[in-house]
Amino acid sequence: MLQHLIDQDEGLRMVPTDRNELTTAVGQLNEELRGLPEEADPARTRVLTRWIGIGQMCLGNHDEARTVLRQSLDLAAALGNTRAVVATGLNLGDAHRYAGDVQGADALYRSALNTARSHHPELVDFALQHTGKNLMERGDLASAKAHLQEALRLRITKGDAGLVESTQAALARVELLIGRADASAADGAVPRQWSGEWTSWLQSRTTAQTPARWAEDFPALRDAVRGLNAHQRVYPRHLRDQPFPAELIAAMAAEAEKAVAADGYLHNGKWNAPVGDAASRFAGQVDLAAVVARSTGLEVEQPHTAVYIAYLEEGQFLDFHVDEFGFGEANLILCLQHERPTAAPSVSTTVFITADGCLECDLAAGDCVVFDGALTPHGRTPLTAGESITLISLGFRARDQASRTVTNLPPVPR
Structure with a gap:
């Protein structure tokens, strides 16, 4: 619905390809949502709210994104659409992550991954991909790598070249960060020792x-x-x-x-x-x-x-x-x-x-x-x-x- 207006930045977060065009498109979806009659199919409301939330998230409107995506997730659960529960739960997790809410994002990713494993194995690779990115941003690079490697194996089996490329890009980012962390740890050992020795000297005297x-x-x-x-x-x-x-x-x-x-x-x-x-x-x-x-x-x-x-x-x-x-x-x-x-x-x-x-x-x-x-x-x-x-x-x-x-x-x- 809005896929053609969304890309990824260097950190693998979703961003607009054209901010004005995406703003206009989200506005049009909002107009359609407001124009739905009361007796309209709730499934349509679910789809509209999900994409409005994704669009708002890409535009950086985090509060609006979380509100609308929560509405879409609740509709999916009420409709018994567990596939949509997984997909929208991942989107809502992204919205919390982009807003800096680590705890909220963690809970949503874990729930989506558990539901995918038990009810929709075809979505496990998506849940692993989103969870891996979250772990990467939190600095848990070893866990991020493990999740993304599992996602890559599943996507290679699927045979979807686009999905494989997406996970390979995420893994490349993790490997880059691991390399930087290793270099930083080596470079930072002496400053950490210097700070620790100064602290010990101070505390021994006052x-x-x-x-x-x-x-x-x-x-x-x-x-x-x-x-x-x-x-x-x-x-x-x-x-x-x-x-x-x-x-x-x-x-x-x-x-x-x-x-x-x-x-x-x-x-x-x-x-x-x-x-x-x-x-x-x-x-x-x-x-x-x-x-x-x-x-x-x-x-x-x-x-x-x-x-x-x-x-x-x-x-x-x-x-x-x-x-x-x-x-x-x-x-x-x-x-x-x-x-x-x-x-x-x-x-x-x-x-x-x-x-x-x-x-x-x-x-x-x-x-x-x-x-x-x-x-x-x-x-x-x-x-x-x-x-x-x-x-x-x-x-x-x-x-x-x-x-x-x-x-x-x-x-x-x-």
Whole structure:
């Protein structure tokens, strides 16, 4: 129906061959859908909603795509059309994947693959192909390769040259990424070791758990930290009163709470959890790169990575450390929620060690702090009774990729 207007980009995602033509075609399908009489065959409604959803997904209208494809999937299930359930489930999985909803996409792909294996073996190769692409984007390259190799075997048996070529292209992409990952792992071993050794050195000499120690320990750290500071492109800055929509902050706070409860994992003493739709909407409506550029003078790309962070228990803290280089030249930590007891004499703060001393930032909801996590020792002081904090941490890469390797950075003090 719209196949002639859809192609694949380098990452094997569907894109329009001509955006204006696809927009017009989707509009025409919407007109037909609105014009259907109440007594119209629901099978026609199912087909129209499926293709409208696919078109909207290719145009980047993710919310509309998911809404319409969910309607089509529900119609397929109500009609007992399990073949359409598989096909539309894969499309809906793609829509969730394109929107950054990893969990939603995973569930839909697993369901579609299970249904195909049990009811429609002729569709298993399609389910394997979509699932393989999802695994590829998640970075699970070994599983992606296994799924795509199974799909290729099935498609060779089918004898469909077009399908075989499609899977071969996906496998070639996976092999390319595996090669890059292997090279990156080899190149990244030394930076990871450098970051880890600096963190160990810091934690052997001071701690965020006992703020009273900073004054007595700081003179011994001054020269070492000054050497790190000399290479920073971003210095810590506490940003208050940012014009972030309050409803987006609240939506991320609610999403983070659910994500921590369902998929949270402890990392360095804090809870981490993957971001979802609410974070994607926030990043889509707020120009975060501009926020970083205005506050630091460093032009950066839009965030390439993000994670929710939560501190929920009295005494929980994050000891001083430096991040691995892969997180980027600039980090932005945005506070989504900070519950604090009214009578507490002090609260937990984000803290940095700089050449001028220790900088503490008490973040309230909507506040953020920008810094260079790879070259700025940072942590969090312990939570008081009744206190809890939810954050989102985002990583940015500089548009001007100045050389930054361990060969031109200060070695770990001995």
